[in-house]
Amino acid sequence: MRKSTISILIIMLAVCILAAGCGPGPGPSASTTPKTRTITDSVGRTVEIPATVEKIVPLGNTPRMITYLGLANKVVGLGGMAADKITPVTAYAYANKDLWANVPIVGTDAAGATDYYPEQIISVKPDVILCSYTKELADEIQTKTGIPVVAVPMGTLFGKDYEDALRLLGDVCGAKERAEEVISYINNSLKDLATRTSNIPDANKPTVLGAAATFKGAHGIEGVYMKYAVFSTIAANDVTKGVSDKAGGVLVDKEQIIGWNPQFIFLDSGGVNLVKTDYTNNPDFYAHLKAVNEGNIYQYPSSTSYYSNVEIPIVNSYYVASLLYPEQFKDIVFKDKANEIFKFFLGTDDYLSKLENAGAGYDKVTLGDK
Known part of the structure; x- marks a missing residue:
């Protein structure tokens, strides 16, 4: 009787091994981890972006915003002015002048004349392009570069749309917590001034x-x-x-x-x-x-x-x-x-x-x- 029981158990174990149906299976494969995700930007565009963003090209007012979010080290191409024209009054750019010394200028908004350079943007291989432009211009840049473009509000000083911009950039670039810190700091400063x-x-x-x-x-x-x-x-x-x-x-x-x-x-x-x-x-x-x-x-x-x-x-x-x-x-x-x-x-x-x-x-x- 005992021998029969042992034989049956051996047979069952063999079947389980062959069928790979017994015991814990392998953990989730890395290949099943999503490589992209979809967001809706401020102008209502649905944009598929990398799940993790490491390289960015900020245009318009976003270079300033990503500086506040502690993301300046992720910049591989920049919309802005020539380094020799930067003064401390353009605080975000002056603070980053050494970090961005060798970062190519891939766009400009000087004197209100918006421009961008598709070939240069493509050459720096960003994960995402950030901008504070219209839907039409964001679509145009994405079409010409083949790189995801996320548009955020230009940002009214001390306004809610500035908060919206910071939150969206924080979400896209993995800096949600910092975005909330910046928003709180601004609002607490304004509250202190108003209270006094x-x-x-x-x-x-x-x-x-x-x-x-x-x-x-x-x-x-x-x-x-x-x-x-x-x-x-x-x-x-x-x-x-x-x-x-x-x-x-x-x-x-x-x-x-x-x-x-x-x-x-x-x-x-x-x-x-x-x-x-x-x-x-x-x-x-x-x-x-x-x-x-x-x-x-x-x-x-x-x-x-x-x-x-x-x-x-x-x-x-x-x-x-x-x-x-x-x-x-x-x-x-x-x-x-x-x-x-x-x-x-x-x-x-x-x-x-x-x-x-x-x-x-x-x-x-x-x-x-x-």
């Missing part, structure tokens, strides 16, 4: 003007900002309030500035020399301005350089607020706060000194002997 300034009575707020605005190049004092995010973030008493429904830089008649007669004037650093030259040629005009007579003219870096920065406007907001509302910001050491913000976004220590060395720092502006 929200209860200041309007009667206690000095009037301000953002001049020497940067848009399509540098301008003198007649270039002014309307609905300027740096001012609205801190509830500043902006003399241009109600003049226009559109945000951005515009040229105004200089007599209008006399009519506004702000107590403080803040100038983009790139336009300061134009203002100084104008002062030399037209001192009588400036003699009418309270800000000039009381020595309340200051400079800060432009918020805009190759599309809008994010880190510089946040720092600008702290700078302006610390001058307008010193009591509410007395616990802030501006230099430390500025470098903290720059470090978070750019990964660079003491970026403030780089701006200062380029003449684009935060400082009082002297016109003549004023």
Whole structure:
């Protein structure tokens, strides 16, 4: 009986081995792991991208965004400007100038003229092309290169569409957690600024003007900002309030500035020399301005350089607020706060000194002997 039982077990084991049906089978084959996945970009395009993205070509405003996401080392081709034209005001590019020194330029948006170079893009073999363009242009680039193109919003400064862009880029490039960190940092900074300034009575707020605005190049004092995010973030008493429904830089008649007669004037650093030259040629005009007579003219870096920065406007907001509302910001050491913000976004220590060395720092502006 015992021999019969053993014989039966031996036969059953042999059958199992032959049929490969007994015992645990082999684990999942690596070949079954998906190599691609499908996403929907911001303009509604369905795009098949690699499951893991290691090499990217960012165009439009995406080089700045991927810098904030800590993805600069994945760039194999770049949409941007020649290295010798980069200044610290274009913070993302300046912070990466050594890392990207040998990365080929494969597109440009200089002076609003969008262009890209299909052959050069193909030659660097990216996994994906990132851009902030229209559906039509994204389709065109993908057709000409045969490489997946993901379009994200251009990004309104401090707007939800900027958050959408960061999240989509983080998803595509494997940086979801960092995207949420960046979004939280921006929102927490804006909340801090708003909380400190929200209860200041309007009667206690000095009037301000953002001049020497940067848009399509540098301008003198007649270039002014309307609905300027740096001012609205801190509830500043902006003399241009109600003049226009559109945000951005515009040229105004200089007599209008006399009519506004702000107590403080803040100038983009790139336009300061134009203002100084104008002062030399037209001192009588400036003699009418309270800000000039009381020595309340200051400079800060432009918020805009190759599309809008994010880190510089946040720092600008702290700078302006610390001058307008010193009591509410007395616990802030501006230099430390500025470098903290720059470090978070750019990964660079003491970026403030780089701006200062380029003449684009935060400082009082002297016109003549004023």
